[in-house]
Amino acid sequence: MQTPIELSFKHVEPSEEIKELVYSKAEHLEKFFDGITSCHVYIRAPHKSQRTGNLYAVTIEVRVPGTELVVRHDQNDVNEHQHLAVAIRDAFSAMAIELKRWKNQIGGEVKTHDGPxxxxxxxxxxxxxxxxxxxxxxxxxxxxxxxxxxxxxxxxxxxxxxxxxxxxxxxxxxxxxxxxxxxxxxxxxxxxxxxxx
Structure with a gap:
């Protein structure tokens, strides 16, 4: 990855365990495509329900040559996303699928990108x-x-x-x-x- 992974928390207490999980999952994405230029991860607990507690929203934004890939798992996604580690795992799994799909689409042809x-x-x-x-x-x-x-x-x-x-x-x-x-x-x-x- 050309730039360090960026990690942002909103209404969530950042823990070393969660940070390490995110960094590990982000590095794992390079197995699917080794030309990732940046990865931004946003973790939020925007909604609190009396029935289910905090449901975490995880957004992953990965920049690759020529485009940006974004995965967003909203708080209404699934009840299992009360557990932050599960929400992170599911979001990174979805991003791995996006990376594979994008790599198949370009078929080896990578375009240059002139900035965000x-x-x-x-x-x-x-x-x-x-x-x-x-x-x-x-x-x-x-x-x-x-x-x-x-x-x-x-x-x-x-x-x-x-x-x-x-x-x-x-x-x-x-x-x-x-x-x-x-x-x-x-x-x-x-x-x-x-x-x-």
């Missing part, structure tokens, strides 16, 4: 938990409150700059961001950067 996709918030609707981003490749991309990482949806404003990963696969509402990360300033400008499509 960035953009500015074009619309934000705090009451209805969604917004839209005009990206550096000139696409208008929808995002939901739950896709915001390393920041708070309620703090976002129109014209704020963000880094984003777009979900693979079609969505009935068009391109949709799987993760949105607020950043200080945009590295690329849609007005001067040619479309990467």
């Amino acid at each position: 996709l960035q953009g500015k918030i074009a619309e934000i609707n705090h009451d209805e938990d969604y917004g839209q981003i005009i990206a550096t490749d000139n696409r208008l991309i929808y995002f939901h409150r739950n896709s915001v990482v390393d920041g708070d949806f309620d703090d976002l404003q129109q014209r704020d700059t963000v880094e984003l990963v777009v979900q693979t696969g079609d969505s009935p509402i068009g391109p949709q961001a799987s993760t949105v990360r607020p950043i200080g300033s945009m590295e690329f400008d849609p007005a001067t950067t040619p479309s990467r499509r």
Whole structure:
């Protein structure tokens, strides 16, 4: 892996045991593809139920040459995700499948990648938990409150700059961001950067 694994916790007490599990699972991903450039893991306990306790949400974002692969296991996924280790295991298993699928798709042909996709918030609707981003490749991309990482949806404003990963696969509402990360300033400008499509 070209950069160190990044691990973020939200509403979860980080333990050495969990950190070691994540690092071990992330390193294991390189068995499926040895050209991974970065791996970000986000662990959250966003919802507490009186019946089932904390149900953990684990998001894994892996960057490979030419694209980003994202796996998100939400808190409503399965009751077993009351156990953080199980939620982590399931998320990494799903990412291994994504890596294998992507490797089969490219068939050995790897494209270069000119950096993470960035953009500015074009619309934000705090009451209805969604917004839209005009990206550096000139696409208008929808995002939901739950896709915001390393920041708070309620703090976002129109014209704020963000880094984003777009979900693979079609969505009935068009391109949709799987993760949105607020950043200080945009590295690329849609007005001067040619479309990467």
